[in-house]
Amino acid sequence: MEIEDHLLYTKEHEWVNIDGDEATVGISDYAQESLGDITFVELPAAGDDVEQFGELASVESVKAASDIFSPMSGQILEVNEDLNDDPGIINKSPYEKGWIVRLSLSDIEEKNNLMTAEEYERFLESTG
Amino acid sequence: MTSNAPLKRTALYQDHIVHHAKMVPFGGWDMPLQYSGILDEHAHTRAAVTIFDISHMGEFIIHGDPVKSGLDRIVTQTLTDLPVKSCRYGAMLNEDGGVLDDLIVFRMQEDKWFLVVNAATTAKDADHIRTHLRSAEDFEDVSAQIGKVDIQGPHSRDVMQQFVGDIGRLDYYTFDFFPLLGENVLISRTGYTGELGYEIFYPWDKTTYLWNALLEAREVKPAGLGARDLLRLEVGYSLYGHELSEDVSALECGLSRFIDFEKEFIGKDSLMKKQEHPLSGHIIGLVSTSRRSPRAGHRIYTAAGKVVGTVTSGAYSPQLKKGIGLARVEGVELHKDDLIRFGSEKQQEEAAVSSKIFYRNGSVKS
Numbered sequence: 001m002e003i004e005d006h007l008l009y010t011k012e013h014e015w016v017n018i019d020g021d022e023a024t025v026g027i028s029d030y031a032q033e034s035l036g037d038i039t040f041v042e043l044p045a046a047g048d049d050v051e052q053f054g055e056l057a058s059v060e061s062v063k064a065a066s067d068i069f070s071p072m073s074g075q076i077l078e079v080n081e082d083l084n085d086d087p088g089i090i091n092k093s094p095y096e097k098g099w100i101v102r103l104s105l106s107d108i109e110e111k112n113n114l115m116t117a118e119e120y121e122r123f124l125e126s127t128g
Numbered sequence: 129m130t131s132n133a134p135l136k137r138t139a140l141y142q143d144h145i146v147h148h149a150k151m152v153p154f155g156g157w158d159m160p161l162q163y164s165g166i167l168d169e170h171a172h173t174r175a176a177v178t179i180f181d182i183s184h185m186g187e188f189i190i191h192g193d194p195v196k197s198g199l200d201r202i203v204t205q206t207l208t209d210l211p212v213k214s215c216r217y218g219a220m221l222n223e224d225g226g227v228l229d230d231l232i233v234f235r236m237q238e239d240k241w242f243l244v245v246n247a248a249t250t251a252k253d254a255d256h257i258r259t260h261l262r263s264a265e266d267f268e269d270v271s272a273q274i275g276k277v278d279i280q281g282p283h284s285r286d287v288m289q290q291f292v293g294d295i296g297r298l299d300y301y302t303f304d305f306f307p308l309l310g311e312n313v314l315i316s317r318t319g320y321t322g323e324l325g326y327e328i329f330y331p332w333d334k335t336t337y338l339w340n341a342l343l344e345a346r347e348v349k350p351a352g353l354g355a356r357d358l359l360r361l362e363v364g365y366s367l368y369g370h371e372l373s374e375d376v377s378a379l380e381c382g383l384s385r386f387i388d389f390e391k392e393f394i395g396k397d398s399l400m401k402k403q404e405h406p407l408s409g410h411i412i413g414l415v416s417t418s419r420r421s422p423r424a425g426h427r428i429y430t431a432a433g434k435v436v437g438t439v440t441s442g443a444y445s446p447q448l449k450k451g452i453g454l455a456r457v458e459g460v461e462l463h464k465d466d467l468i469r470f471g472s473e474k475q476q477e478e479a480a481v482s483s484k485i486f487y488r489n490g491s492v493k494s
Contacts, residue, residue, distance in 0.1 A: 062167060
């Protein structure tokens, strides 16, 4: 199970990479592993507003469907269109090529509600 | 099945761990869901050959003439004309015609029968059979002594020939005893994938030798219950606890063609009263027209928005590259290609009614 040091994480297993007042969002290695082979990602539209921990996208795997929640509030700048053709990119590269959206952040302080890599690792251990 | 009892392990548990299987509870057992991934294992079964640990399933032996012993009344399929060394699919029903289990009956000898039943229902089935046999002494539960490995895929015969020279003589739904790695074992030409394949009934504590010997053969990969479920759904086979249930009559579960109404069997009277008509409950196939897949538990809606049923199984079909599902509907007459909707009050997706057999190009009868 890989956890990238420089990212922040949610309890729903999303990650966010904050760069100034913008951020990239995806799901963790743990999340992709639990979901299994991803077959479809429903992406939001660029320009949509999202709230912290509000619904952002949804993914379907062979086994099940589940929602993805936004780690931070903001406006969607860009979605990863490559996921339309090959949603399995998330399984192969959850932290890089499998990014889901880029956000323009509305409240940087919200990052205090997220876990560091170290905290996320402990969270994963505690939830078994 | 909700129970706090510890999960049971097959004799291959350690082998699954070595192969990095993701283990899940299934019918009271700790079973491999997947090894390399469901899509990969599915593709390999359709194109080449995989093996499955199915040791969790139950096996019974019943002695005697089937009519005199009472076995004939316990199962829905015809037994009296079944040739020795052939097998037949059917079900056991309760008095209300609900499905206690689906099962395959093997005729080992004129008066010796072998039954293969589901894992979660093994204990319940054993009780039911003992209760309804004329003499409980005719019954043996051999589940704990028999491991089971299924080898499935268009290349499964080529692999089996390396171990059993004359395996080629087995026709579909027949079986025989063959020497295999020093044991004389029952091998049947049956399966749950829609591909050519065999089920090998092997001594429980030696299953690991068989498993590892098969894995050494060229092309053979292990596959888990995730791939197995997807493979069976693509060919429209029923799964106990999904399409089949104690609370739903065998007719409404889609089992009509596996019931012999010429003979007497438990549940027959109830079924006779439930004449089938186009509006009675039945199983349909559906193919999603969006990129979302139906999932077990989703509601089925008509185009006009009326709830008419529930999805019993659903998944993304790699073969069709679309979501597919089976659903039980009632009070509505639907035809192939009719548009319906699946999902919840909140979110629904469109699907077309289809045949229950979504994939027809399997190697099962080749």
